[in-house]
Amino acid sequence: MLRRPGLSLTRELLRRNNLGFPLCYSKAKMSAVSKARRVEGVDKNIWVEFVKLAATYKTVNLGQGFPNFPPPDFVREAFVEAISEKDTLIHQYTRAFGHPPLVTIVAKFFGKLLGRELDPLSNVLVTVGAYEALFCCFQGLVDDGDEVIIIEPYFDCYEPMVKMAGGTPVFIPLRPKSAEGRTLTSSGDWQLDPEELEAKFTKRTKAIVLNSPNNPLGKVFSRKELELIAGLCVKHNILCFSDEVYEWLVYDGNKHVRIASLPGMWDRTVTIGSAGKTFSATGWKVGWALGPDDLLTHLRTVHQNSVYHCATAAQEAVARALQTEFQRMEKPESYLVQLPKELQQKRDRLVNCLSAVGMKPVIPEGTYFLIADISEFKAPVPDLQKSDEEPYDSRFVKWMIKNKGLAAIPVSAFYSTPQKKNFDRFIRFCFAKENATLDAAADILQQWSQMKPGQ
Numbered sequence: 001m002l003r004r005p006g007l008s009l010t011r012e013l014l015r016r017n018n019l020g021f022p023l024c025y026s027k028a029k030m031s032a033v034s035k036a037r038r039v040e041g042v043d044k045n046i047w048v049e050f051v052k053l054a055a056t057y058k059t060v061n062l063g064q065g066f067p068n069f070p071p072p073d074f075v076r077e078a079f080v081e082a083i084s085e086k087d088t089l090i091h092q093y094t095r096a097f098g099h100p101p102l103v104t105i106v107a108k109f110f111g112k113l114l115g116r117e118l119d120p121l122s123n124v125l126v127t128v129g130a131y132e133a134l135f136c137c138f139q140g141l142v143d144d145g146d147e148v149i150i151i152e153p154y155f156d157c158y159e160p161m162v163k164m165a166g167g168t169p170v171f172i173p174l175r176p177k178s179a180e181g182r183t184l185t186s187s188g189d190w191q192l193d194p195e196e197l198e199a200k201f202t203k204r205t206k207a208i209v210l211n212s213p214n215n216p217l218g219k220v221f222s223r224k225e226l227e228l229i230a231g232l233c234v235k236h237n238i239l240c241f242s243d244e245v246y247e248w249l250v251y252d253g254n255k256h257v258r259i260a261s262l263p264g265m266w267d268r269t270v271t272i273g274s275a276g277k278t279f280s281a282t283g284w285k286v287g288w289a290l291g292p293d294d295l296l297t298h299l300r301t302v303h304q305n306s307v308y309h310c311a312t313a314a315q316e317a318v319a320r321a322l323q324t325e326f327q328r329m330e331k332p333e334s335y336l337v338q339l340p341k342e343l344q345q346k347r348d349r350l351v352n353c354l355s356a357v358g359m360k361p362v363i364p365e366g367t368y369f370l371i372a373d374i375s376e377f378k379a380p381v382p383d384l385q386k387s388d389e390e391p392y393d394s395r396f397v398k399w400m401i402k403n404k405g406l407a408a409i410p411v412s413a414f415y416s417t418p419q420k421k422n423f424d425r426f427i428r429f430c431f432a433k434e435n436a437t438l439d440a441a442a443d444i445l446q447q448w449s450q451m452k453p454g455q
Contacts, residue, residue: 031267042160053398054407060440062350065215065368067432071281072335079317090313094284096127097300099315104320106288110273112329114261114290120317122293125300126308126315130245130274130287133299135161135306137207137241137270137289140298146206151192153414153423155215157244171198171416174219174453176362184355187219187256187364194228201232207239208232210259213246216371216414216428218364220254226262234264239295243383245274245287248336251344251364260290267292270299272308277316277368279337284314343368343432350431353442357449368432371411375425379448391424406444 047064054061061068070076082090092297094100098120107120118124127133134157142148144166148157152173160424162169174190210229212221221229233240240259247256260269270291328334347370348364354361354370358378364370374396384395393410401407411426431438 017059021068031265038164038166042163046156046409050397050401050407050409053401057401057405059401059405059407060437060444061407062429062431062433062437062441063409065430065432066276066282067280067368068437069280069432069434071279072336072373074244075279075281075321077316078324079313079319082316082320083313090316092312093309094312094315096304096309097121098124098310099312099319102126102286102315102319102322104360105319105326106290108272109322110290112326114266116266118166118290119293123290123296125289125296125303127284127287127289127303127308128310129276130243130272131157132284132303132307133270133272134158134241134243135291136299136302137196137272138162138165138167139302141239141241141270141295142206145204147202148206149197149200149208150416151208151210151214151352152416152419153217153411153449154209155211158209159416167206168204168293169416170200171419172197172416174217175212184351184360185362187214187217187362187366188222190217190219190362192225192228197228198232201236201238205236205238207241207322209241211243212259213250213256213366215246215367216369216409216411217362218367218369220250220256220365223255223257226257226259230259230262230265233268234417238268240265240269242269242271244271245277246367247273247280249340249343249368251340251347252365254365256366268295270295274334275314275321279318284311284318286310286314286318286359346431346433346435349435349438350429350441353438353445354363355430357445362426368430369428370431371426371428373426377449378446380451391420393424393427397427404444404448406441 050063054063061136103120103124103126106124107118111118125133127136138161142162146167147170148162148167149170149172152171159169172192174192176185177189177191208229215220232238242259244258250256258271260266260271270289273288273290276284277284289296324334325334330337350370351361351363354372358376360373360376362371374393381396382399384392384399387395391410391412393412397408398408409428411428412420412424415423
């Protein structure tokens with residue numbers, strides 16, 4: 001394979017694969033094939049496009065949401081120990097719906113947090129990351145013509161997954177309160193309008209998707225806000241798909257409230273979690289769905305007829321790591337206590353950097369991410385060619401990647417088409433990075449902001 005100068009083999013493979021053709025085939029023209037209606041209009045993916053850009057250009061990558069620091073020692077050691085044992089079954093298939101040691105500790109761990117006894121065989125489903133858990137929710141519980149309420153901004157896969165299931169997404173935005181008199185705003189300032197939310201519930205509504213802490217905004221929904229949503233779900237007999245993958249990454253004394261713990265919500269909620277986000281090991285792709293058996297049974301049907309099974313060794317390692325954390329739950333030595341403290345420091349580091357160059361960061365209450373308003377950015381930026389189809393933030397980020405070597409993600413990618421133009425002056429940064437990476441990003445921004453127009 002001929003490589004472009006300066007590109008590692010890994011980056012070149014990423015670049016070529018993201019151009020849209022398999023690595024094992026030539027670019028020879030293939031015969032046209034009629035696609036299924038379920039994939040109509042959902043072929044574009046923000047991650048495919050921007051991963052390709054970050055791989056093609058030498059960038060300081062604050063775009064993708066994964067740590068570039070390793071998982072803790074006890075988690076890595078759990079994996080090494082699991083695959084080093086003489087029991088050869090660790091390398092073979094395990095139970096399709098979850099490795100027995102993993103579903104056992106997940107049920108025990110989250111049963112304590114939810115205040116109820118969970119059956120590991122009927123209330124827990126292990127999936128290939130939280131992504132598959134979401135897919136199983138939509139495919140197993142949403143039917144043709146069903147409406148699904150999605151709170152904006154939202155993780156981008158929600159909309160296409162609803163459409164692929166035959167459902168109709170119904171959007172409601174979080175709206176920022178006035179920041180008059182304040183230099184910085186918080187993700188907590190972005191709120192739902194109660195009357196507007198209730199108006200979204202109709203006879204066709206099947207479910208609402210909740211993401212708290214929210215990606216990309218970093219909002220942690222308060223108990224009062226969750227009680228509003230829960231009350232409407234109960235009133236209208238609606239399901240809730242609660243994406244809680246950032247449940248441990250909460251800052252400034254905020255508390256993560258699990259909506260399934262509220263009155264009337266366990267029987268109608270599927271709660272989705274991620275070992276990758278919990279233990280800073282996103283590449284392991286181990287996630288889970290928790291909920292009542294009469295809901296999870298339909299997710300199991302989708303799971304068994306799609307991926308069928310998740311990697312046994314990774315499940316064993318996660319089981320051991322969770323067992324360790326269960327023993328020290330809420331104690332100072334717990335990784336789940338230490339990690340948010342470390343990430344809050346990284347968040348504040350990036351907030352100070354962005355503020356210094358004229359961006360207006362929205363301080364997140366949780367997650368790996370913060371969004372920043374670039375409207376008053378001090379640095380010179382060329383007059384980017386206007387486009388009726390591509391929002392300004394997308395054009396800005398592409399130019400920044402190519403010309404400044406700094407990667408981020410346009411926030412308009414997390415909005416429905418009608419709302420993109422209203423939120424196209426924000427970009428998302430990931431601060432779950434080594435300090436050296438954050439320092440490198442700060443250097444780029446500081447040097448850029450000191451340049452004069454035309455330089």
